[in-house]
Amino acid sequence: MKKICQWLDIQVGYVHNLEKNLSALEKTMEELRAKLDDLSRRVTREEDRGLQRLSEFQVWLTRVETFENEANNLLIAGNGQLQRLCLLGFCSKSLILSYRYGKSVSMTLREVEKLNSKVFEVIVEQAHTFEVEERQLQSTIVGLKEMLENAWNHLMEDRVGIMGFYGMGGVGKTTLITQLNNKFSGMTCGFDFVIWVVVSKELQVEKIQSEIARKLRLESRFQQHKTDAKWHSLPVPRLYVRTWALKNQWKSRAENKGYDIIGNLVRASLLMEVKWYGTKNVCMHDVVREMALWIASDLGAQKEAFIVRAGAGLSEMPKVENCNVVRRMALIKNKIHHLSSSHEYLELTTLLLQKANLTNISSEFFKSMPRLAVLDLSYNGNLFELPYGISQLVSLQYLNLSYTSIRHLPRGVQELKKLIHLDLEETDNLSNIDGILSSLHNLKILNLSRAGFSLDCNILEELQTLEHLEILTIEIDLQQGLEQFLSSHKLTRATRNLTIRGMQLESSGISLPISMENLREFNIVWCSISEIKMGTICLESKTVSPLDNPRTSCFLSLSKVIILDCKCVMELTLLMFAPNLRDLSVKSAKKLEDVINKEKSRHGEKSGIVPFRRLEFLLLGDLPELKNIYWNSLPFPCLKRMDIIRCPNLKKLPLDSQSGKHGGNGVIIRYTVKEWIETVEWIDEATKTRFLRSCLHVSETQNQDNQPHSSVPT
Structure with missing residues (x-):
């Protein structure tokens, strides 16, 4: 009951x-x-x-x-x-x-x-990739099958760590090892890599280490650490348990922690999410900012410690009763044309002067700021010169000169020995920085995107002397400079954003080293390039050799690619091996036939690689020969929008009725030529029914105004 x-x-x-x-x-x-x-x-x-x-x-x-x-x-x-x-x-x-x-x-x-x-x-968890290079067998040995099985069984035993073969020349040792190597192909046996290294009679440990590093795609790190005395004392199997691995792990944890803190502040409404030129940013509400300043100034007891006068219409430095207590000052968006104050700001550590309409700064201004660590002069378009007196900022660590009109860097910049971050983006008038960079020994972050000078061999050699360089944003328009850059482990490893502009490379194409593990954005603009491949850097010849049959993903950080006005390129199969690509824009590539070429990607497909799993935005424009994005339907789990602009031969889209189901509100297909949508050949009726509802015809003007991609570099 x-x-x-x-x-x-x-x-x-x-x-x-x-x-x-x-x-x-x-x-x-x-x-x-x-x-x-x-x-x-x-x-x-x-x-x-x-x-x-x-x-x-x-x-x-x-x-x-x-x-x-x-x-x-x-x-x-x-x-x-x-x-x-x-x-x-x-x-x-x-x-x-x-x-x-x-x-x-x-x-x-x-x-x-x-x-x-x-x-x-x-x-x-760590991604489990598996890579083995098959080797050609020159001959077969009678009775080898039984010996091969015995050797394989021994090798698969957990207790076996090292196994050797001995015997006189010609009995089949090399053939047996080749058979063992090839037996790994297509199998997953708990190994990430199977590496074949030939050792000569004259033992050269460094050469063995170098070859192992190349196969593991750790060439740059090996180059960085091979001069370490402790490095040479380690046996080969232990060479890569190094402190740099821990260092990178610590950096990742610190960055994750930072994102978590920002996320918590956004959810608590202490920060607001805003869009700035197509990217997500956060800003602080005025009321919250005032409260934060009040708390930071010891509940208002030290109001002059933090001077914030953003957009206040100031024409000169604000008057402060006691300059010696000022620690941070923000004078953004004002009308301060001339800086000549000689007041002593002995405790000032941060000075923000973005968009302050500066035209002139006297050398006296920096005379009494011994603790200034952060100086932001960006977006002052009428600022043409920096005073030599900047050399007196002996504690300066961050200097932002982006979007200014400075013509040269004064030699006083060489005295900024503590400088860690230098931003020279969009300094169109800057003609030369020879001899400056090599003096900044502690530089870690350098932005040279769209600077006025060309990166010649002298500047690249200076960059290679920067021992602590970690993040580099760079634009290259000289062929000799490009070759020198791509063959440098140090520079390619540090590069976060790379733009190649105005190159004539129809015969050779370019090979991007797979060691570019930190590359996030890649742009090719106004180039005659026949092919873009993956490559590996040869340590001895200092050249990049193309990787013809890639099988595993390489450019793990690459999230954005822009190809603009590259008239000779016919395919972009390289993109198949960028698993985290989110934003792809290809325009005015007159000979492009395939985004991913079926023949060139067959090894990647056999390895189980599915392209564009993270892609959110795809723009294809003015591609008269384009026939295929991919030959099969793709899941596109993150795709939000696909823009098709004047691609008359693109009849088939890599979509089926299940594609793009997790991309927010579904995939929106925008097109500018009204008749194009009628020529599309859908894979089946269910796919046609599903996607026709989200197809949207827009004018050229509408498409430009609502472009999700950030502006193409000009």
Whole structure:
């Protein structure tokens, strides 16, 4: 009887507790969505660094998406269902419908609560890639099969770490080892790489180390550390357990922590998300900023410690009663044409003067700022000169001169021995910096994008002397400079953004070294380049050799690519091996036939690589010969928008009815030629029905105004 009563109580509760369960479902879903957003951002950052998500987390993610849709449908119908209730919620005008609905709400609530209670300490792991280079067999040896099986069985034993073969010349040692090497091909046996290294009689440890580093794609790190005395004392199997690995791990953790802090501030409404030239940024509300300043100034007791006069219409430096207490000063967006103040700011560490309409700075201005560490003079278009007196900023670590009109850097810049970050982006008038960079021994971050001078061999040699350089943004328009740059481990490894402009390389093409592990943005503008390949740097000849049959993903950090006005390129198969590419724009490539070429990508396809899994925006414009993006349909799990502008021969899109289902509100296909959509050959009727609803004809003007991609470098 007791069990019957409990059963009845549950059944009645589906109707009687409906309002309470709906409220709980809505609240729990809000918490689950916030948790989903946090974990998704976290896993995205980790995947950008080459890690892969755990299967357990992926299963949880799929279940969340399933129950989110179910919960949304139930919540949408909630008001109508509640109106059916009567007798204080104990009955309904349509009892059967209310019972069924209430039961669905209760069961969904239970599942959502389970999902929300799930705790993930770890959501990613090291990506398991497997690479083996097959070697050609010159001959076969009688009786080798049994010997091969014995050797293979020994090699697969957990306790075996080293195995050797001996015998007189010609008995088949090399053939046997070649057979063992090739046996790994196509198998996953717990090894990431199988490396073949030939050792001569004259043992050269460094050459062995170099070859292993090349196969592991650690050439740049090997070059960086091979001069270390401790390095030479380590045996070969232990060479790569080095402190740089820990250092990179610490950096990743610190960056993740920073993103987590910003995410917490955004959710707490202490920071606001805004878009700035197509990218997401955060800003602080005026009221919150005033409160932060009040707290930082010891609850208002030290108001002059932080001087913030942004957009205040100032024509000169603000008057301060006691200059010696000022620690940070922000004078952004003002009308301060001339800086000549000789006041002593002995404690000033930060001075922000962006968009201050500066035209002149006297040498006296920097005379008494011994602790100034951050100086931002960006976006002062009428500032043509820097005073030599900048040399007196002996503590300066950050100097931003981007978007100014300075013609040269004064020799006083060479005295900034503590400078870590130098930004010279868009300094069109800057003609030469020879001899400056090599003096800045502590420089870690350098932005030379669209600077007025060409990167010749002298400047590149100076860059290679910067021992601590970690992040480089660079633009190259000289062929000799490009060759020298691409063959440098140090510079390619440090490069985050690379633009190649105005090159004539129809015969040779270019090969991007796979050691460019930090490359995030790659632009090719106004070039006659026949082919873009992956390559490896040869340590001895200091050249880049093309990698003809790539099998594994390489450019793990690459998220944005712009190809503009490259009239000779016929395919961009390289992009298949950039698993985290989010934004792709290809315009005015007159000979481009395939984005991914079927023949050149066959090895990658056999390895299980599926291109464009992270792609969000795709723009294809003025490509008269383009026939294929990819030859099969692709899942496009993140794709939000596809823009097709004057591509008359593109008849087939790599889409099926399941493509792009997780890209927010679905994939939007925008096109500018009205007749084009009628020529598209859909894979089946279901695909046509699904995507035709999201196809949108726009004018050229509309397409430019609503472009998700950031502006192409000019």
